[in-house]
Amino acid sequence: MALLAASTAPLLLVSCTQQDGAGTSDAKLAKTEIPAKVSPKTTLTIGAPEDRVLLQLSGAASKLPFKVKWANISGGPQCSEAFRAHSLDLCASAEVPSIHAHWTGLDTKLVAAETRKDPAKNPIxxxxxxxxxxxxxxxxxxxxxxxxxxxxxxxxxxxxxxxxxxxxxxxxxxxxxxxxxxxxxxxxxxxxxxxxxxxxxxxxxxxxxxxxxxxxxxAHGLRDDASHLWAPTETVADPQKAAAVREFVKFWARAQFWAYEHPKEWVDGYAVKDQGLSRQDGEYLHKHNGEPEIPADWDAVIRRQQKTIDLIAKETGRKRFDAATLFDRRFEHVAADALKSSDSGEDSEGEKP
The missing domain is CATH 3.40.190.10 (Periplasmic binding protein-like II)
Structure with a gap:
């Protein structure tokens, strides 16, 4: 779902100290097992304002199996600043902020991906x-x-x-x-x-x-629908926080489809009450957002990310790098599997309610 809130300023392309999690190699991270159960004492600070409202409207907020502190920020520059300050564990963003974060020494991972079912008809x-x-x-x-x-x-x-x-x-x-x-x-x-x-x-x-x-x-005729959940590597390198991130990804995936399938509730609760839009604008925006699509694997997502990296590197003189390093593939199937379990009536931990 496309977020209404945009970030407040361009990302400054300056050198910075990497996160503590930067010492965790991709190979080591990939071998780090995520606990099967999340501790209810674990806390995540999350910057995803629309998702906060969606979870409240759908009644899912009270079912999160860990503690959440909601930060009223989203988008690349704001999330990057909060990541650097070690004050944010997860945020919603498009594909570009993680690329620029890599170039500025900020060590992060993408843990969920979303596209649109018909991006040619409904470009962002x-x-x-x-x-x-x-x-x-x-x-x-x-x-x-x-x-x-x-x-x-x-x-x-x-x-x-x-x-x-x-x-x-x-x-x-x-x-x-x-x-x-x-x-x-x-x-x-x-x-x-x-x-x-x-x-x-x-x-x-x-x-x-x-x-x-x-x-x-x-029209520009290009696909522009990529969006993600994004985390500092230090967050997903922590087993208990990684378990909480995994559970949030499940709720996040279901929330995207809940919003699509409940236009009236989304317009009334999010567009009008939370964002202050007119009902007419809210109805337009819901239709414009279109139907979400959660990829079952990230191969195509990573290829698209690589093309974006290559283009920006060429145009800005930055060093090209492998897009795969931006993704924590331990989370690759979490969102799509959550949608399947939701269809079968299972709860977030794979058990029948």
Whole structure:
């Protein structure tokens, strides 16, 4: 499920001290057994605001078999800062933050993956075009000003769009700005930029507000639906916390489908009450989010992540690395298996209720 909340600032590409978990090699981590049962005394601090609401609305929050401290943060830059401060164990993010974290020395792992069932029909983003910008296709981006947020999904999408259009960074002017809220749509409407990736309710609001002046959106034709649960390596290297993460992944997977299958509850409880959106915007957003898909294995997910790494490395001068190192494959089948057990009536620990 696409999160409404975006992070507040681009990730600063600076050197930093690695997490304590950085001393755990991938090989050692892969051999570290996760306990079959999670201790009820274990506590995770989780930054996933939408999932917190979903678990409350569905009644699943009281069934979590461990203690949770909810942090009202999400997205790459905010989560990265909290990881560095050792104040967060798990967060929701897109694919790019973990890549930039690796380049800045922050040791993290992806523990769950989600895509959309029909990403071509329901992309997360479309390219917003400023009134009078003269952009009708991707090739018209040459020489234009494009909003750019390094370290976030929108920034990587811009690079992928340019690549598809046969353009290089030097062929356009990238204007760095955070993608928070309606910053991009306002920048388009005020002619600060000519193009910017728009998502969530801004896909509806921007053309409604600026359409008469010529503001519009165009399709980019790329898959942009990857989202993850993301943790510091020090968290998943701790057996008891790893067990808690495993259990949360199960609840998280079920929550994504609960939201899709309960549009009224999602709109009323999350979009309107929690996010302060109008009912009309909430209904639009729920339809836009589309049906979630939890991959049963991560091979295709890792291949896509590798392509993103290769492109960003090429365009920014960063060192290419193996995408597989970002994934803790001990968790690979947890989400999909949880959905199967849910269908069969089993609880989160594989027992009949």
């Amino acid at each position: 983003y479309r390219l917003g075009i400023a009134p009078g910008a003269g952009i009708d296709s991707l090739k018209d981006l040459r020489g234009k000003r494009i909003a750019f947020s390094p370290g976030q999904a929108q920034g990587a999408l811009v690079l992928r769009i340019l690549h598809k259009a046969g353009l290089k960074k030097e062929d356009v002017k990238l204007v760095e700005m955070p993608s928070t809220g309606d910053v991009y749509s306002t920048a388009l409407g005020e002619h600060q930029v000519d193009a910017a990736p728009l998502g969530a309710v801004n896909l509806k609001r921007y053309p409604a507000k600026y359409g008469k002046q010529g503001g519009k959106t165009i």
